[in-house]
Amino acid sequence: MRTTIATSKRVVIKVGTSSLMYANGKINLRTIERLVRVIADLSNQGREVVLVSSGAIGVGIHKLQLDEAPIEMAGKQAVAAVGQSELMHIYSKLFGEYGHVVGQVLLTRDVIDFPDSRKNVTNTFAKMLEHHIIPIVNENDTVSVNEIEHVTRFGDNDQLSAIVSEIIEADLLIILSDIDGLYDSDPHKNKAAKLIAEVQAITPAIEKLAGGEGSRFGTGGMVTKIEAAQRVLHNKSKMVITNGADPYIIHAILAGKQIGTLFSLEEK
Ligand SMILES: Nc1ncnc2c1ncn2[C@@H]1O[C@H](COP(=O)(O)OP(=O)(O)O)[C@@H](O)[C@H]1O
Numbered sequence: 001m002r003t004t005i006a007t008s009k010r011v012v013i014k015v016g017t018s019s020l021m022y023a024n025g026k027i028n029l030r031t032i033e034r035l036v037r038v039i040a041d042l043s044n045q046g047r048e049v050v051l052v053s054s055g056a057i058g059v060g061i062h063k064l065q066l067d068e069a070p071i072e073m074a075g076k077q078a079v080a081a082v083g084q085s086e087l088m089h090i091y092s093k094l095f096g097e098y099g100h101v102v103g104q105v106l107l108t109r110d111v112i113d114f115p116d117s118r119k120n121v122t123n124t125f126a127k128m129l130e131h132h133i134i135p136i137v138n139e140n141d142t143v144s145v146n147e148i149e150h151v152t153r154f155g156d157n158d159q160l161s162a163i164v165s166e167i168i169e170a171d172l173l174i175i176l177s178d179i180d181g182l183y184d185s186d187p188h189k190n191k192a193a194k195l196i197a198e199v200q201a202i203t204p205a206i207e208k209l210a211g212g213e214g215s216r217f218g219t220g221g222m223v224t225k226i227e228a229a230q231r232v233l234h235n236k237s238k239m240v241i242t243n244g245a246d247p248y249i250i251h252a253i254l255a256g257k258q259i260g261t262l263f264s265l266e267e268k
């Protein structure tokens with residue numbers, strides 16, 4: 001039983017493209033609907049929830065009936081612009097069915113590099129949460145250009161979700177992936193891989209487990225999730241990586257059940 005997890009008041013939930021889209025490129029409405037229902041209920045319980053959602057490019061590819069993402073950066077950004085508004089339309093409609101209002105927050109790396117930007121973002125989140133508005137966050141793909149990657153780009157939404165957790169001082173970050181958690185090797189390459197229940201420090205050995213990139217739609221694999229965990233642990237907060245196939249798993253996690261991989265400085 002993970003008792004401290006159950007008391008988490010402020011929770012960031014990150015959902016990856018692989019959870020939002022089927023492998024055939026179509027939108028996974030079943031997962032999105034269940035995710036929205038869970039978050040609406042957590043909010044009704046009195047928790048403060050921020051959703052970091054990828055999927056702009058995936059949904060944009062679907063909307064524009066493309067076979068895959070364009071290779072050139074501007075093409076990707078145009079697809080993301082189409083997909084982002086479509087994604088927000090879906091979220092707004094579904095959250096609206098449960099009487100919840102959402103707001104779109106698109107961020108660039110400025111939020112951590114420039115104190116004024118950080119202050120503005122902090123204030124915006126605070127006000128939204130105060131008014132029970134559910135912030136839905138993604139990277140601002142229009143502004144975050146590849147050529148100046150090192151200046152503006154987060155690189156991935158795993159890292160972005162850890163930064164959002166830092167900014168709002170979240171008690172818990174839940175990363176929903178296409179896999180049950182961190183394994184001792186990539187389960188797609190090694191059938192005997194074993195799930196690691198708890199990690200208390202990001203050692204070189206843990207970094208080594210993460211392997212290369214992930215699924216067709218995902219971008220960072222476990223590497224970016226481990227980087228996110230590093231930031232979360234540095235901030236003395238907690239993070240769980242779990243499978244997003246059925247978002248109802250979030251209720252079980254917040255009930256303190258031992259699910260996925262927990263990153264926490266505390267022993268048990
Ligand atoms: N040690 C590991 N444990 C678990 N998954 C791993 C590991 N190493 C590599 N991976 C890969 O990372 C993938 C998850 O990352 P990714 O595809 O980017 O998903 P998401 O869209 O959720 O961000 C898994 O499907 C798996 O193939």
Ligand SMILES: N[C@@H](CCC(=O)OP(=O)(O)O)C(=O)O
Pocket residue numbers: 015016017018053054055056057058080138139141155156157158217218219220221
């Ligand atoms: N801003 C991009 C996010 C890309 C990204 O990090 O994707 P993922 O690895 O699925 O979380 C999009 O919305 O498509």
